[in-house]
Amino acid sequence: MISPRLVMIHASAGTGKTFRLTNRFIALLAAGAAPERIVALTFTRKAAGEFFDGILGKLAQAAASEERAAALARDVGRPELRAADFLRLLRAMVDALHRLRLGTLDSFFAKIAQAFPFELGLAGDFEVIEGHAAARERERVLRQLFASGGALDDAQRDFLEAFKLATFGTEEKQLARRMDKFLDEKYERFLEVPAPVHWGVAGVIWKTGQPWLDEVAPAVASAALRRWLGGGAEMTDEQRARWTRFATELGEWSVGAPWGDEMAYFLPKLLAVAGALDGIGAVLTIERKKQTLDVAGGAALREVVRAVAGGELRKQLAMTRGLHAVLARYDAVYSALVRRAGKLTFGDVTRLLRPDAGARALSFGAADEEGRLMLDYRLDAGIDHWLLDEFQDTSRGQWSVLQNLIDEVVQDPEERRTFFCVGDVKQSIYGWREGDPTLMGDIRRHYNGGDDATAPIATEPLDASWRSGPEVIAMVNAVFGASEVIAELFPEETSRRWTRAWREHRTERGDRAGQAAWLFAEDDAERHATTLRLIREIDPLARGLTCAVLTRSNRQAAEIADYLRREGGVPAVAESDLQVATDNPLGAALLALVQAATHPGDTLAWEHVRMTPLHAALTAEGAGDREAATARVLAQIAADGFERFAEHWSARVAPAGDFTRERARQFAGAAALFDVQGRRDPDEFVRFMQEYTAREPESAEVVRVMTIHKSKGLGFDVVIIPELEGTKLAASPRGLVVARDDAHEPEWVLELPKSELVEADPVLSRHAERAAGATCYEALSLLYVAMTRAKRAMYAITAPVAAKSRSHNYPKLLAETLGGDAGAVRVGGAELSGAWVVGAADWFSGIGREADEASAPAITALAAPAVPRRVARRPSGERAGERSAARLFARDEREAVTFGAEVHALLAGVVWCASDEIEARAAAWQAGGASDAAISEVVGCLRAPALRELWTRTAGAEVWRERSFEVVLDGAWVSGVFDRVVVVRGPDGRVAAATVFDFKTDRISGEAAEVERAVARHVVQLNLYRRVVARLAGLPESVVGAEVVFTALARRISVPAAS
Structure with a gap:
């Protein structure tokens, strides 16, 4: 049929896993396999889509050209095939599209459950819920x-x-x-x-x-x-x-x-x-x-x-x-x-199909063993060939669903059926989703025993990269092939597993000359600046090169993308989840309109609508007052749904600019997804839209800023990794843990005590060591994924590592494997600080692309607005006095900013707080990892007699905490965030008064003169807050108080109203 019939490939990054998978699928078709009798499963929908596109694309190209047909025929081991043969295979694929089994493990399991609901204890058909539906x-x-x-x-x-x-x-x-x-x-x-x-x-x-x-x-x-x-x-x-x-x-x-x-x-x-x-x-x-x-x-x-x-x-x-x-x-x-x-999550479906736990874990009446075998028998009768991709991310629960079926293929007496599995345990970065990198080796040993040479499943390594050039591969080998360093820095379990999985990499792309370097930058600001300098020097987009900046969190990605656009004018896109319904004025206004119509007592929402162009549009349709707007909006939603509502009012305000028009389209698209559920609940719609996220479309015409997790499977000509700082990689487990035995069966479950107790207890410490080893292995895999995304050039940026540093983190790993003292690293004409470099400084000088006048850039300048752009103001920027540049950028100043943010975050969690609740809050903050200094300062504020009124509930009072706002005052667009506002309602439920409290962590003495100067610095800001609260709450400014609270002194001082 096809040889080898049973194969497990241990791949490395960029070595052509998708190429091998698609060729294997086509080879099976060429050998006479029906498309619907082949199951090809992978980990993500994106990877499944690429797999599907790759198969059809190869078949279509081979069907259209004898030259390409000959090349594909060689690749699949059938040199006799011609273009007409591939056209026949393409026709077979197209005819079987509705029966194909190409997708993710989750979708495959859902189809099984839909085919056998009664056997699995379900009452009938079911729906898979995720995201918003699951939350509701x-x-x-x-x-x-x-x-x-x-x-x-x-x-x-x-x-x-x-x-x-x-x-x-x-x-x-x-x-x-x-x-x-x-x-x-x-x-x-x-x-x-x-x-x-x-x-x-x-x-x-x-x-x-x-x-x-x-x-x-x-x-x-x-x-x-x-x-x-x-x-x-x-x-x-x-x-x-x-x-x-x-x-x-x-x-x-x-x-x-x-x-x-x-x-x-x-x-x-x-x-x-x-x-x-x-x-x-x-x-x-x-x-x-x-x-x-x-x-x-x-x-x-x-x-x-x-x-x-x-x-x-x-x-x-x-x-x-x-x-x-x-x-x-x-x-x-x-x-x-x-x-x-009949509403199941993907996790429910997997558990339902597991023979070890099955329906019992979901409170269903589980089928008996014979019934389960009959289900497997019926499945097995329709499948001849298995192709499993990204197997290192498969969980043991998922494998338990497939194992009985794979057993039948391996033991096929006619040797007609096939099994193909590929994975790279060095790229196992989904342990938090139960992906188990040890599973692949366990399966190989299960089927092959101790002798791979005479075993049924052939094993094959893939170590030659078709992605990365020599310089990138040199750095990858230097860092990840240093087994002695890895053994010294990381737990024994991590070192043993990594050394067993590692093979020296080589490249098939010797023509991709480039550069790889380890650069130095002291802090976030310097790392951002170095990133921008590299992009400016290489100018990848102008040369037709793709470029990515990889981070460890969505927050970092958003910050860097914003910095590149703001400071360098670089077309950078953060490929994080975008809150497309709330990150723009139009979406926020539409949601405020729904909120105001649904809840007539929500004056804040109605005042929001009144300050936007939506109010003029409502007035033009005879719905300018509150009652008329409520009737108009609710009737429209009931009759036409939320998509039509969004389209109607978006068109009435005629949004200016490409960005807002795109957001209007995305808002309506999201509303359509909500309408499909058949609901008309406005509250649920608002929650759905607040949680809805989307991604910007991919484009080679921008610098893509994304997390390392999102970059998996992708390749870029230039890769910059500026966010590698942090604590040790072998983090100890915390919280609720499940300890398992050597057979991976659960032994015990415990909410772990303090780390000191875990370390001192032999049983708990053994579990902690194993868990830390697994965490460290995944962290090492994350760095490997990041460094193997680069095709031509890769730049890792960290702070310099002190010679006596005892850290066990990424910078220490680079220091021990790459070595070298700090010196000058040249990239083009730029001279940067670093310790290791390979490749020519001007590697990109001969790379360019011919201008294509017909092609439009992916990101175009925004159209001129239809109305004058308003001046933007932020209350936090309204300060009196001067500050020296030296002080502004001093280390103490940066630390003060970090401390202030932590204090504000703790205070934001306090609604009301009785005296006898303070200790419990402090304990919870300490358990959550807050610093002792911040906890001490906040606890001091909670206990201070002068501030007790802030935290004590009174009749009719409600609190706004860390409430952001956008409002137009005196022709200027004012944006900001209130620290704390206490709003008091009268007997009639209307807002009668309010007080703004703004927390300041300034380090000042209690001397009257210095306190007076500190208050003076914030008078303008507090009076601006006073005006905003008055506008939003519909109050005269005379009944809105404003007080500055100095947390270090635990004192509150009233700020007089502006004359």
Whole structure:
């Protein structure tokens, strides 16, 4: 039929995986296989589309040219084929289009479930929900859980008590938001491991016991510690004083509370020697001096460890059991309301098809083993050939669905059926979506045993790059082939797996001369500037070269794209998810109109509409007042739907400029997607549009700025990687974890305690080491993906690495593998700071393209606006006084900006806060990774008597926090964000007064003169805020207060109204 019949390809980046897959498919067609009996599956819809296009494109080209037919015939091993033969194969493909099985694993599984709904326990046909639809179903389930006509019923009380246990009593005002985040983080874990026996059961986790779990009260441990201290234990006065403070703090501590300074000092030391406390001779370093413990000291400190470590572990066990109770209750309601109504996510479908868990995980009545085998038999009867792409991203759950079917192909006695699998475990960057890079090796060993030479599945490496030139490959080999460095920097598990997967790369594109370099820049500003300088020097777009800037987050991508456009005039596009319905004035105005029509009491939305051209359009149609507009809009939506509504009012305001016209088109397109669901709920429409995202179309005429994840599978002539800073790659696990055995079966589930306790416990530390190794491997894979996108030139930009740096991050890896001292690196005529370079500085000088006068650029200048462009103002820019350039760009100034942003973020999370809630908030912020300095400053503000009024709820009061606004004042377009506005409504529900509070983290003394000068700097800004609030709330400025709050002083000062 075709040889080899069974093959597994271990590929590398740019080595032609898609080329091999498409040729394999065509070879099967040429050998007589019916198109519909071939299954070709990959990981993403985009990759599936490229696969489909590649097959049809090759067949069409070969059918049209004998020369191309001969080339394709050689590639597929059938030199006798002619153009007429490929035309016949093309016709067979086109005739079978509706029966083809080319797509993603998710879509293939959905088709199986649709074909066998009753066998899988479904009531009949179902729909796959994702995105907005899935979020709305979750809301519906939560409403059902909390629905009450009065008192809570027993089930609701049980649910809330379980939730309190799961969050260890942390109270939260915004329960819905907290529940949503809670489910995002935890629910998938429950679906992976639904059985309660795995959740927070000490005997399952510690099979030989955990002595810390013997319950000891902190007060008892504190007393034991004091007895030891009072018994004549030898130590210095400084040590005794410190031990005494520790004993006092321990006696006042309770499980779940944050560790104080002394506990944070002593407990890591005690945990490090916990195993030696049973005897004599344990040594601690206290106050910079060694102290050897006697028997009494060891016994007292064992009590301390049991009180604290044991208390924390018992708390985590209880929390984990509480989590399971919450998730099980939610899942029961979700299954009843959503799944049994025929609404499944892609994850649900996969779990439904899994023979190991199957319908049981989804609260369905699972088919018996014989019934499942019959389902597989019917599937197997219609499939002869399997092609699996990007296999390193496949999960074990997905493989379990396919395994029985692949077994049949491998064991085919007639050797007529085939299996083809390709993957690159070095590009495994989807572990967070359960992609498992170890699966490919496990499958090979499962079928082949220990001897690949005589095994049924042939294995083949692909290491020759058809993408990257010699300079890029040289840098890739230097970094990723340095096995000794990788072994030194990263966990043993990471090093072992990477070394086993790595093969020296070579290039088939020796003609692609270029350059690869490691460059230096101290901070974000310098890295952005270096990126711009490289683009200006190479000028890739003018030379017909594609160019990409790769980042690790969408936020970084947006910042860099904005910088390139603003500072350099570079046509750069951030290929992140764009909020096309809300990132422009027209979309925001249309949503405000829907909101105002649906909620007559929403004066903010109506005032928004009045300040836009929409109001003039409404007036022209006789709907200029609130009541008429409400009737007009709601009647139009009910009759015509949201798409027609959007098209109608967009046309009435005649948006100027290409950007706004494109957004109007995208808004209407999104509205059409909502209409397809058959709904007319305006509130749901607004939520849908606020969450809707789209991507800019790809174009070679722009610099593309994207995340490394989005770049996977793509190639660019020039690649710049400016965002490689960060912490160590082997990050320890946090939160809810699932520990698995060597067979990848779940062993236990636990909400992990503090990292100090994880490191000290043998069972938890083993899991943490394995998880850190997997995380590090994925991080290494991410850098490999980034560096192998380049065809000709690649530039990595980091801060210089100190010689004595002990970091285990990307810059350290580059320093250890590329080496070299800082020096000059030439790129064209530019001289940049760096440490490593290969290739000619002017590699691009001979590259150009002939001008094509007929082609239009992908990004054109915006048309002249139909109305005069308004001057833009930002209240935060309205400051009095001067600041020196040296101070503005000083390191202290940058650190102050970062600190201020963190303080503002914490304060933005406070709606109201009673005095007895402050400690819980501080603990939650600390657990969330906020800095101690920011927490201290915010807690000081919450406790300060002078500021208590800000956080105390009063009758009729509501809070705006971090509320952004756009408004026209005095002919200028004013944009900004309120830190905090307290709006007070009167008995009639109308807004009666408001106060703007603006938080300032200025480091000033409390001297009256300096405070007065600081207030003066912000008077203009606060008065502008006062005017904006007055406009938005429909109030006279006289009843709008404005106060500046200096967080460092915990003082509030009223700003007088402008005369």
